[in-house]
Amino acid sequence: DMYAFGGRLFGKTKVGLQLDLLIRLILNNSQRIGFSSYDAIHIKAVLEDIIPALSHHPIFSLFRNEVARSPNYKITTKNGNAVSGINMNILGKEPGKQFIGRHDHVLYIDEESTETEEVYKLRRDSISEIGCIFRFCGMTDFTRFTPAGRLFYDPVKKPQVVNHPQM
DSSP states (O other), X not given: OEEEXXXXXXXXXXXXXXXXXXXXXXHOOSOEEEEEESSXXXXXXXXXXXXXXXXXXXXXXXXXXXXEOSSSOEEEOTTXXXXXEEEOOTTSSSTTGGGTTOOBSXXXXXXXXGOOHHHHHHHTTOBBTXXXXXXXXXXXXXXXXXXXXXXXXXXXXXXXXXXXXXX
């Protein structure tokens, strides 16, 4: 697991989410992977940056990746990996509803600091029966009592927390 919280511009999204996801897609097989953020715009912003690499990079293109963008992002690879966009829909009528019925092996979250208790309760039940690897990134604009705050201040998770100021 990796929890990257901190200021802007130190690579939370680029390294913790985008590069990690690209590497995972070629090194692992048959994983159900969720990619979430608090709204569809943030999911699009992160995933659209990696889609050209999946199509045009000489190594990634060997995996015959398929990309669907609408209504939700779905990326599948020849080696059986499947990435699905999961909109937390924080400001919607049913926040976190897209987590229902999922069984993810890996979960990436951008802007984790915005997760509400309502979304957290649905997300925690969306992991695979054999466990889940977490890659969460976000700012430090949370309190000790929010889902992100509990991760950040948990002494057991301290070795997994990356915390840097803005560069």
